[in-house]
Amino acid sequence: MSARDRILAKLKATAPESAGDLPDVGGWYADHRTQESTADKAKRFRHFIELAHAEVYSVSRGGWLQKLYEVLSAKQIDKLLVAPGTVHGARAQSDLPPLGIACPGYDTPIENWKPAMFNDTPAGFTAARGAIAETGTLILWPNADEPRLMSLVPPVHIVLLDAANIYNTFHEAMQTEGWQDGLPTNSLLISGPSKTADIQQTLAYGAHGPKELVVLMIEENV
Amino acid sequence: MHSRSAYPTDVYFFATCVVDQFFPGAGMDAITLLERQGIRVHFPEEQTCCGQPAYTSGFPDEARKVAALQLSLFPNDWPVVVPSGSCAGMMKHHYPTLFADDPARKAAAEKLSARVYELTQFLVDVLNFKPEDCGSDCTVVLHTSCSARREMGVHVTGRKLIGDLAKVKLAQQDHESECCGFGGTFSVKQPEISAAMVEDKVKALKATGAERVVSADCGCLMNILGHAAWKDQQEGRKTPSLPGEHIATFLLRRTAKENTQ
Amino acid sequence: MNAPQTPHALHFMPSAGFRARAKDVVENPFLRQSFRGAMDFLMSKRAAQFPDPEELESLRRLGERIRQYNLAKLPDLLVQLESNLTRNGIQVHWAETPEEANAIILGICQKHSAKLMVKGKSMVSEEIELNHAAEAAGIGALESDMGEYIVQLAHEKPSHIIMPAIHKTKEQIAKLFHENVPGVDYTDNVDALIQIGRNVLRQKFLEADIGLSGVNFAVAETGTLCLVENEGNGRMCTTAPPVHIAITGIEKIVEKLEHVPPLLSLLTRSATGQNISTYFNMISSPRKPGEKDGPGEVHLVLLDNGRSQAYADEQLRKTLQCIRCGACMNHCPVYTRIGGHAYGTTYPGPIGKIISPHMLGLEATANMATASSLCGACGEVCPVKIPIPELLIRLREESFTAPHANPTMRGQGAGHNARISAIWRAWSAIYASPALYRAASWLASRFRWLTPRRQAGWTSVRTPLQPAPKRLRDLIKERP
Numbered sequence: 001m002s003a004r005d006r007i008l009a010k011l012k013a014t015a016p017e018s019a020g021d022l023p024d025v026g027g028w029y030a031d032h033r034t035q036e037s038t039a040d041k042a043k044r045f046r047h048f049i050e051l052a053h054a055e056v057y058s059v060s061r062g063g064w065l066q067k068l069y070e071v072l073s074a075k076q077i078d079k080l081l082v083a084p085g086t087v088h089g090a091r092a093q094s095d096l097p098p099l100g101i102a103c104p105g106y107d108t109p110i111e112n113w114k115p116a117m118f119n120d121t122p123a124g125f126t127a128a129r130g131a132i133a134e135t136g137t138l139i140l141w142p143n144a145d146e147p148r149l150m151s152l153v154p155p156v157h158i159v160l161l162d163a164a165n166i167y168n169t170f171h172e173a174m175q176t177e178g179w180q181d182g183l184p185t186n187s188l189l190i191s192g193p194s195k196t197a198d199i200q201q202t203l204a205y206g207a208h209g210p211k212e213l214v215v216l217m218i219e220e221n222v
Numbered sequence: 223m224h225s226r227s228a229y230p231t232d233v234y235f236f237a238t239c240v241v242d243q244f245f246p247g248a249g250m251d252a253i254t255l256l257e258r259q260g261i262r263v264h265f266p267e268e269q270t271c272c273g274q275p276a277y278t279s280g281f282p283d284e285a286r287k288v289a290a291l292q293l294s295l296f297p298n299d300w301p302v303v304v305p306s307g308s309c310a311g312m313m314k315h316h317y318p319t320l321f322a323d324d325p326a327r328k329a330a331a332e333k334l335s336a337r338v339y340e341l342t343q344f345l346v347d348v349l350n351f352k353p354e355d356c357g358s359d360c361t362v363v364l365h366t367s368c369s370a371r372r373e374m375g376v377h378v379t380g381r382k383l384i385g386d387l388a389k390v391k392l393a394q395q396d397h398e399s400e401c402c403g404f405g406g407t408f409s410v411k412q413p414e415i416s417a418a419m420v421e422d423k424v425k426a427l428k429a430t431g432a433e434r435v436v437s438a439d440c441g442c443l444m445n446i447l448g449h450a451a452w453k454d455q456q457e458g459r460k461t462p463s464l465p466g467e468h469i470a471t472f473l474l475r476r477t478a479k480e481n482t483q
Numbered sequence: 484m485n486a487p488q489t490p491h492a493l494h495f496m497p498s499a500g501f502r503a504r505a506k507d508v509v510e511n512p513f514l515r516q517s518f519r520g521a522m523d524f525l526m527s528k529r530a531a532q533f534p535d536p537e538e539l540e541s542l543r544r545l546g547e548r549i550r551q552y553n554l555a556k557l558p559d560l561l562v563q564l565e566s567n568l569t570r571n572g573i574q575v576h577w578a579e580t581p582e583e584a585n586a587i588i589l590g591i592c593q594k595h596s597a598k599l600m601v602k603g604k605s606m607v608s609e610e611i612e613l614n615h616a617a618e619a620a621g622i623g624a625l626e627s628d629m630g631e632y633i634v635q636l637a638h639e640k641p642s643h644i645i646m647p648a649i650h651k652t653k654e655q656i657a658k659l660f661h662e663n664v665p666g667v668d669y670t671d672n673v674d675a676l677i678q679i680g681r682n683v684l685r686q687k688f689l690e691a692d693i694g695l696s697g698v699n700f701a702v703a704e705t706g707t708l709c710l711v712e713n714e715g716n717g718r719m720c721t722t723a724p725p726v727h728i729a730i731t732g733i734e735k736i737v738e739k740l741e742h743v744p745p746l747l748s749l750l751t752r753s754a755t756g757q758n759i760s761t762y763f764n765m766i767s768s769p770r771k772p773g774e775k776d777g778p779g780e781v782h783l784v785l786l787d788n789g790r791s792q793a794y795a796d797e798q799l800r801k802t803l804q805c806i807r808c809g810a811c812m813n814h815c816p817v818y819t820r821i822g823g824h825a826y827g828t829t830y831p832g833p834i835g836k837i838i839s840p841h842m843l844g845l846e847a848t849a850n851m852a853t854a855s856s857l858c859g860a861c862g863e864v865c866p867v868k869i870p871i872p873e874l875l876i877r878l879r880e881e882s883f884t885a886p887h888a889n890p891t892m893r894g895q896g897a898g899h900n901a902r903i904s905a906i907w908r909a910w911s912a913i914y915a916s917p918a919l920y921r922a923a924s925w926l927a928s929r930f931r932w933l934t935p936r937r938q939a940g941w942t943s944v945r946t947p948l949q950p951a952p953k954r955l956r957d958l959i960k961e962r963p
């Protein structure tokens with residue numbers, strides 16, 4: 001018998017007869033969490049992610065690029081890693097270089113340029129799939145166009161978020177979008193810049209991931 | 223369950239072995255306090271110990287034998303009042319599990335469980351007792367045992383009784399809800415850790431400046447007062463730096479009309 | 484500041500010597516104060532996350548229910564998880580013992596001729612002492628969680644499951660970095676120290692052949708591994724190197740994805756008082772064709788190591804509900820006094836006391852269960868309502884009862900002592916008999932002056948116990 005079979009046999013021999021009904025997770029959320037308007041969700045999202053040290057800027061649907069440029073200028077960043085296969089990435093790649101910001105695209109497997117990613121990429125720009133108001137959390141589903149390391153390795157991560165895609169809770173997000181029917185290679189919740197309190201409980205930012213997290217939040221009435 | 227509407231005429235008093243042998247005065251005061259509320263207090267002579275020491279030490283068979291005796295001592299459907307949160311907790315919460323394999327005793331244990339009360343809980347929740355303060359101004363600090371707090375959930379009742387005393391100020395100690403380090407055989411099996419805990423507890427109680435510590439559990443009192451007295455001896459103090467007493471004794475004295483203290 | 488060194492650099496030292504180690508810490512006012520401060524900090528952060536006791540209680544009940552439901556279905560869920568992970572391209576391995584788990588992991592490393600493995604925080608990898616095994620096989624195993632990195636540099640073990648270096652001051656860490664990291668000047672500025680760690684480890688993420696991680700929840704229905712962290716090193720370990728190996732205990736499994744949000748919320752709020760961690764990382768497959776990063780291979784090692792023993796008993800099974808939040812440690816008056824190293828086991832504190840006997844046997848952990856006053860603070864805060872005090876009582880029983888046939892636990896009876904058992908039998912005989920009790924208590928009060936002045940353990944810091952001159956029953960009789 002293999003280790004697998006022995007473990008399973010032991011467990012099967014002693015498992016309880018019945019597990020009872022499925023836990024009523026939906027019921028708990030219905031009883032304990034309210035549904036808020038888009039504006040209130042945006043407010044709550046902003047409150048919590050700012051508490052976690054992220055910067056949030058409200059932008060109009062047409063104005064995000066201008067704000068992106070301002071943020072980069074203010075931080076004196078002249079190079080931004082973008083995803084050329086995405087609408088926002090392509091837009092940044094066409095509009096920012098004339099303003100003095102280089103926009104290399106993540107268009108080749110990491111093996112071809114790993115040292116440059118780690119040592120020479122000051123900022124990355126991605127979109128968020130959505131967000132969660134309750135905890136001030138961004139939802140990212142990296143993919144072939146916008147790969148995983150973009151939101152992790154560069155010291156500054158700038159994220160474009162449409163406030164219309166903010167959910168009340170994590171539970172609502174996964175239920176509404178049917179995540180149980182299929183998840184991508186990697187899905188992420190990000191709730192601030194990287195941090196640690198491992199030295200004498202003193203909070204420090206930029207442990208291993210981005211030191212700064214900037215959210216450009218598209219809102220209708222901006 | 224006994225509700226407030228049914229004011230009891232008779233109760234059983236389960237003293238606990240610690241009160242019987244080490245704090246008999248507290249037991250008498252508790253009985254007197256109950257009698258003053260117009261209640262007949264019955265003390266079954268055959269009572270010994272709830273069995274907790276053996277039970278928590280990992281000797282359930284030995285505990286079961288002792289518990290079985292107590293189970294037979296309360297034939298009438300009267301409340302059983304216990305001047306200790308941990309012994310009350312043992313009878314209320316652990317007797318039914320202790321007799322899980324003995325249907326007759328299990329049923330008896332469940333019946334008993336429903337009418338076991340810790341003393342302060344009984345005074346407040348059943349008798350709606352509101353002590354009238356006849357003493358003079360003083361500050362005390364209350365230590366609630368872990369079982370009273372977490373198992374019986376009665377930390378509020380001791381606090382309420384003292385709060386009802388007009389001239390008594392209740393001081394607040396640091397880390398109030400933390401264990402004093404008694405834990406029955408724990409204090410003997412792990413003396414170093416237990417010592418560190420009681421040391422911190424006594425420091426916190428003293429730091430309030432209260433003139434005495436009051437508790438509804440004699441186990442904790444033995445530990446806390448024992449350490450305070452030891453410290454006094456070590457440091458050559460003649461008068462106790464932290465006197466203390468059972469809450470029944472304190473309440474009785476405060477509410478005694480003839481008493482002007 | 485002149486911070487004393489922690490008393491012991493640990494390897495594996497369960498149980499034996501526990502009292503001596505505890506004593507060392509208890510008698511060190513500096514350590515006493517620093518543990519107290521750290522635990523106060525964590526307790527107040529947790530409390531701030533749960534302002535509404537009703538909501539907390541209902542969420543804990545839900546958490547408990549979710550864990551119990553999933554444990555009840557564990558064998559089926561493991562099979563479901565395996566088949567969905569395999570379908571997704573993640574390779575699943577099973578290990579009954581730490582040795583098997585190490586062999587699997589090192590086998591994968593060797594297949595890839597790996598020289599360097601970077602590790603995200605994984606208590607299970609501590610449990611199997613992977614670092615020793617890797618070192619012996621000539622593979623560098625580098626911890627990348629800041630706390631774990633510090634502890635590894637100091638050749639110690641974590642003293643807390645969430646905050647591994649909680650026993651260290653920044654001055655000690657400053658010295659450690661200065662002496663061990665080439666070209667680093669002494670600084671005790673925390674930001675600067677973190678920056679030093681960041682720079683060293685970035686280079687390693689770039690070079691590493693293997694990334695190793697733990698798992699917080701494994702979701703059976705989707706075949707997904709979930710990781711909770713704040714630093715980003717977990718994401719680095721699971722994204723940057725070409726191979727990712729995850730290791731987890733067999734119990735950390737949920738059937739439904741929707742079981743995750745309540746458990747996640749309980750976990751981060753109970754552990755560090757955060758409403759959510761910075762990162763929640765869900766991994767469902769290796770790199771797919773066309774994707775530009777992520778490991779080409781992902782493995783999951785499922786470890787038993789005594790868990791199936793706990794599983795076999797209805798009461799002990801509750802041990803496996805644990806989501807490793809560490810709240811029981813933060814609220815434990817014993818842990819607060821002695822810190823994590825004194826326990827000598829991978830998992831310290833209340834959770835350590837109830838899980839370690841299944842991993843190491845009662846023979847190696849017999850005394851641990853006695854190191855509790857049963858105050859109940861752990862059970863009160865446990866987000867999944869594990870009745871830790873009840874389990875401690877049960878473990879005392881398993882340890883102290885004379886060895887018998889068909890024991891539920893390895894090492895049953897290891898703490899058995901004929902003399903102690905005889906004392907309890909005598910105690911029981913006296914207290915179960917009204918007549919004997921009357922006689923014994925009468926003698927004790929009558930000859931109270933004979934009570935010894937030295938009472939083992941008790942009188943080291945207390946005045947001796949002495950029975951009152953008259954018992955309550957005597958006073959009652961004497962009433963007018």
Ligand code: SF4
Pocket residue numbers: 804805806807808809810811812833834861864865866867868869
């Ligand atoms: S036993 Fe409970 S409190 Fe302790 S680590 Fe596990 S889940 Fe957290």
